[in-house]
Structures are given as C-alpha cells and as structure tokens.
Amino acid sequence: MxxxxxxxxxxxxxxxxxxxxxxxxxxxxxxxxxxxxxxxxxxxxxxxxxxxxxxxxxxxxxxxxxxxxxxxxxxxxxxxxxxxxxxxxxxxxxxxxxPGPSADAVRACRDKSVQRRTLAEAGVPVPWFSVAGEVAEAVAAAQWQGAPVVVKPVQGSGSLGVRLCRDTGEVVSHAKELLGVTANERGLSTPARVLVEQYLTGPEFSVEVFGEDAVVTVAKHVGAPPVFVETGHDVPAVLPASEAAALVDSAVHAVKALGLGWGAAHVELRLDGGVARVIEVNPRLAGGMIPELVRRARGVDLVGAQVRAGLGLPVDLTDTSDAAGAAAIRFLTADTDTVLGDTDAAEAAALAVPGVVDAALYRPPGTRVGPAEDFRGRLGHVIAVAAGPGEAGRAADTARTLGLATALEPASAKETMPV
Structure with missing residues (x-):
C-alpha cells in the first residue's frame, strides 16, 4: 500500500x-x-x-x-x-x-483591519485603531488619536512594516511608503490599506492556543522603537494570577470570535492597565521558535500536534514530566553596522554557558550586518533551559552577550573593508 x-x-x-x-x-x-x-x-x-x-x-x-x-x-x-x-x-x-480550519475565517483573520473590526464588535479588548487607504486618512487618524501612533500594513508577518510614528511627518512618510507597496516579500499582492493604532507601552505576551484551548502564555522581549523586532521569548511567562487569566480569556475569546478554533493560533497581546488587549491573532503556529521552547519547557509538541490534526489524528497536549520546566530564546542582533567574524567560535562561546542547549548563527563570516528592522535582521539565536523562567532567561542573556562579543568584528575591521 x-x-x-x-x-x-x-x-x-x-x-x-x-x-x-x-x-x-x-x-x-x-x-x-x-x-x-x-x-x-x-x-x-x-x-x-x-x-x-x-x-x-x-x-x-x-x-x-x-x-x-x-x-x-x-x-x-x-x-x-x-x-x-x-x-x-x-x-x-x-x-x-x-481536516483544516475555515479558509474564509483564516483569510479574514489575515487582514488585520477585518480582524480588528471583528474583535471590537465581539467585545474583545483591542487598541484604538483606524484603517486608512490614503496618506491624508492616516494623518487625520493620527491627529485624532494623538501621537505617537503605530502605523503598519493590514497584512504582513514578522513585524514587517510596523513602525512607531511620533509626529505627523513620520506618519506621512511611513504611510506613503506602505501604501506604495503592491506586493509582499513573497511576491503576493497586498491591499493598499494601513492600520493606524494606539501605541500601548505595557508588557507584551503571546498565548499559544490550540483549537479553543490555551496551551501556554509566553513573555515576549521587543527591541527599542521605532521598530518592533522580537528579540526573545520566555516560556512560561511569570505573571500574577489575575493578569494570566486576563491574557488567556482575551486570547480564547478572540479565537472564537474570528471563527477559528481548529489547530494552532498565535495570539499576541499587551497588558494595558490590567486589560489584556489583543494586538493580533495569527491563524498558525507561532514563529520565533516558540514551538521549540514549548516542547523543551513543557514537553508539548505543537508542531507534532498540528501535523496530527492535519492528518485527522487525535491530539494530546498534556505536559510531560520529563520536560525542563522553562525555556528561553534570545536572538542576536547588531547595534551598529558591522561585520560578522568567527561564527563557529561565537556558537561555541554561547554553548559553553550552563543551560544553553542550542546556538546558531544564520550567516557566514564576513557578512556585513546592521541593526534589525524586522525579523530578517536577526543574526542568530541561543536557547537555554532550566527549572524556572528566570534562570533560563539569565542563561540565554549571558549566551547572547558572549555570542555577540565573539561574532561581531571590531569597528576597525569594518572601517578597513573595501566598499
């Protein structure tokens, strides 16, 4: 057969x-x-x-x-x-x-303007937002809300095109740039609309949902504005019970409101004065190697679960007793324009830190690199495991620092490179 x-x-x-x-x-x-x-x-x-x-x-x-x-x-x-x-x-x-999710629900979910309207109408807490198809509309929305605001495309992934705009000039510049884009990095056509939304400053999290059940809440580390590059994740997030419950309630409510509820959904949220506001729902498994963190920390194989669901097989999301308890990832990013040096030595330095189980540089030595604008600017990662999130996070932070110190050439090397 x-x-x-x-x-x-x-x-x-x-x-x-x-x-x-x-x-x-x-x-x-x-x-x-x-x-x-x-x-x-x-x-x-x-x-x-x-x-x-x-x-x-x-x-x-x-x-x-x-x-x-x-x-x-x-x-x-x-x-x-x-x-x-x-x-x-x-x-x-x-x-x-x-088996599979509703294609119509997924398609609607991927348009962040449609998603936001659906969530707001269902009573799911979301940031204030407005949809603009012209630069003037984006400016009017920003002036009504009051700067700063976040301006981003209605479709996208990996923080592509997401930017904090502090004044009218920045809104004009960024909205014009986004509205001029007709295709994404995959060559697929993109809608000529942008979201102008409230800038929330509270801590950011994700809730990994499978079907209509929350699996785990993840603490997210984000780089400095005006861009929003994800620089790390901790599994599980350490939170007061009331805040943990608010995040899960908003995430599950959002998934149901959007008509999803099959397979994996990655729900991103920020806490805003105790309210868990949904930034966006992604009708897929999380990126950023979060599924690998969940597997190492909790013993739950989200990738395997999604494959089993796709094959019509039973799915078991029960934690396993032999899991580490906590896991953390930190992404390596450059602060300035520079050059990658000995990547093998950088990986070795990171792996020498107790608790670090994985380290990888994504580009070869000699590659010119600069500050990350989105996920594509990340140079590598380190993953650490431990009994608790604090210990795992500290190990990952140490490994990241050592890896960067070893991998990045000194400024003098950059300055002497031929143009």
Missing amino acids: NTPLLLFVESNTTGTGRQFAQRARALGAEPVLLGADPGRYPYAAEDEVRAVVVDTADGDALWAAVQRLAAGTRVAGVLSSSEYYVATAAELAARLGL
Whole structure:
C-alpha cells in the first residue's frame, strides 16, 4: 500500500518548516512540498523531501497539481507552515474533504483591519485603531488619536512594516511608503490599506492556543522603537494570577470570535492597565521558535500536534514530566553596522554557558550586518533551559552577550573593508 501524502503549500524559511516534514514522516506520511521555488527552502533538498514546482499563487495550477498527486496516492492532509499560505492550504483541504480550519475565517483573520473590526464588535479588548487607504486618512487618524501612533500594513508577518510614528511627518512618510507597496516579500499582492493604532507601552505576551484551548502564555522581549523586532521569548511567562487569566480569556475569546478554533493560533497581546488587549491573532503556529521552547519547557509538541490534526489524528497536549520546566530564546542582533567574524567560535562561546542547549548563527563570516528592522535582521539565536523562567532567561542573556562579543568584528575591521 502506498504511503499517504501530507502536502505542504510553501514553507517558512526558518524555524518549523523542517520540523513539519520530520513529524509527517514520523507519523507514517510522506511530506510533499508544493512551491514556486522549492530551492528557497534548503532543508527540502538536505532531507530529501519530495518537491513539486507549481505556481502557488495560481489557484487553478495548484489544484491541478494536487489532483495529479491524488490520482496516484491518497492525500491524507494539506497544511502550510507559512502564514502567507495557510488560507490556501485550508481551501485545498476543504476541497479534498480533509481536516483544516475555515479558509474564509483564516483569510479574514489575515487582514488585520477585518480582524480588528471583528474583535471590537465581539467585545474583545483591542487598541484604538483606524484603517486608512490614503496618506491624508492616516494623518487625520493620527491627529485624532494623538501621537505617537503605530502605523503598519493590514497584512504582513514578522513585524514587517510596523513602525512607531511620533509626529505627523513620520506618519506621512511611513504611510506613503506602505501604501506604495503592491506586493509582499513573497511576491503576493497586498491591499493598499494601513492600520493606524494606539501605541500601548505595557508588557507584551503571546498565548499559544490550540483549537479553543490555551496551551501556554509566553513573555515576549521587543527591541527599542521605532521598530518592533522580537528579540526573545520566555516560556512560561511569570505573571500574577489575575493578569494570566486576563491574557488567556482575551486570547480564547478572540479565537472564537474570528471563527477559528481548529489547530494552532498565535495570539499576541499587551497588558494595558490590567486589560489584556489583543494586538493580533495569527491563524498558525507561532514563529520565533516558540514551538521549540514549548516542547523543551513543557514537553508539548505543537508542531507534532498540528501535523496530527492535519492528518485527522487525535491530539494530546498534556505536559510531560520529563520536560525542563522553562525555556528561553534570545536572538542576536547588531547595534551598529558591522561585520560578522568567527561564527563557529561565537556558537561555541554561547554553548559553553550552563543551560544553553542550542546556538546558531544564520550567516557566514564576513557578512556585513546592521541593526534589525524586522525579523530578517536577526543574526542568530541561543536557547537555554532550566527549572524556572528566570534562570533560563539569565542563561540565554549571558549566551547572547558572549555570542555577540565573539561574532561581531571590531569597528576597525569594518572601517578597513573595501566598499
């Protein structure tokens, strides 16, 4: 009997993409990657994942490719580890009569303006916001709210295009830039609208939801404004009971209000005077290697759970007793324009810190780097585990400092580089 297929529509370039394929094989399914350019995912070739080249932005071409696959072997599920293609995967699954979320709900959720309106109408606490299709509308909204405000695209991921604007001039400049963008980094068309929203300064968290159940609350570290680069995460977050309950209540309420409730959802929130306001709901697993932190800290395999759900198998999210208890990740970022030096030595220095279980630099020595504007500017990561979040966080902070000190060339090296 042929091995059933689990189809993946595109992938994320870092993080869980490889893990999705590994979990599929462990469950007896063959992973098949459908992609316009499978070569952008090095793990596919390295792990010998079968790849089918197809224009994933062309619905008819994609459906034809799926039908050809289904004609020879049973397709057991369709998923995507990329936020940009979750709705596409859900639509294909529905056409095949396979498990998945509502494609309409996912598509609506991915438009942050539609999402915000839906949440506000359902009584979910959210920041004040306004939707603008022209620069003048963005300026009027910012003036009504009062600066500073956050201006960001209605679609996107990884903090791309999210910026704190402190005055009218900055609103004009950033809104004009965003409204002039017609396609995202994947080449997919983007709506010509932006969100202008209240700037919340309270601590930021995420609640990882599976189905309609909260799995864990994660403390988030964010870099300095005007950009909002995620620089680290701690699992689990340490909070007073009332604040922990408020975060979970808002997150689960949001997921239900948006008509999701199947598989994973990553809900980002900020505490604002004791109120847990939802910044956004992502109809997918968390990025930033949060699923790996949850696995190490709690023994809950969220990637495996999503794959099991996609295959129509039972899902068990029970904590395991052999988990570490807590885990933390810190991303390495440069403060100034500089050059990467000995990355192997940097990884070794980080791994020498007690509690550190993973360290990786993403770019080769000699690469010019600068301050991160979004997730693409992160240079590497370190992960630490411990019995408690404080201990894990301190180990990760120490490893990050050592890794950066070893990896980044001194200013003199940068200055002498030929242009």
